[in-house]
Amino acid sequence: MAEISTAVYPGSFDPITNGHVDLVQRTLRIFDRVIIAIAYNQEKGGALFSVEERMATVRKVFESEERVRVDSFQGLLVDYAEAVSAKVVIRGLRAVSDFEYEFQMAT
Known part of the structure; x- marks a missing residue:
């Protein structure tokens, strides 16, 4: 079985x-899975929304x-990417x- 290709999209x-x-x-279109980090x-x-509110909003946008x-x-992003096996x-x-x-x- 082929390895699942994962991309991380980090941001606030x-x-x-x-x-x-x-x-x-x-x-x-390119990767099997995208992790919005x-x-x-x-x-x-200085954030407009809490991290919990941002996560809930993003989940709602991509719920389907x-x-x-x-x-x-x-x-560090590199540590996170490594932890989720994203290349x-x-x-x-x-x-x-x-x-x-x-x-x-x-x-």
């Missing part, structure tokens, strides 16, 4: 947007899609500056 999702939804739908830092503060899992995490991290890009930032983070 505060709140989830149509752009987030579109990216998840595109990702599902809601990042939170209790020390950071069984290949989407919603989770939360603290700490790919999905990132959205809104502008060239987003690409430049993500490229620097990846190298």
Whole structure:
């Protein structure tokens, strides 16, 4: 049996947007499963919605899609991705500056 391909889509999702939804739908064309990993830092503060509210909202948006899992995490993304056996991290890009930032983070 082939291994299930899993992608992690991390973010604050505060709140989830149509752009987030579109990216998840595109990702599902390539991967068997997408884990939407809601990042939170209790020390950071400033969130519009609590992590529980964000998780509930995202679950509601994807309630009919069984290949989407919603989770939360603290700490390093690499540790979380390893814990859920994800080999790919999905990132959205809104502008060239987003690409430049993500490229620097990846190298």
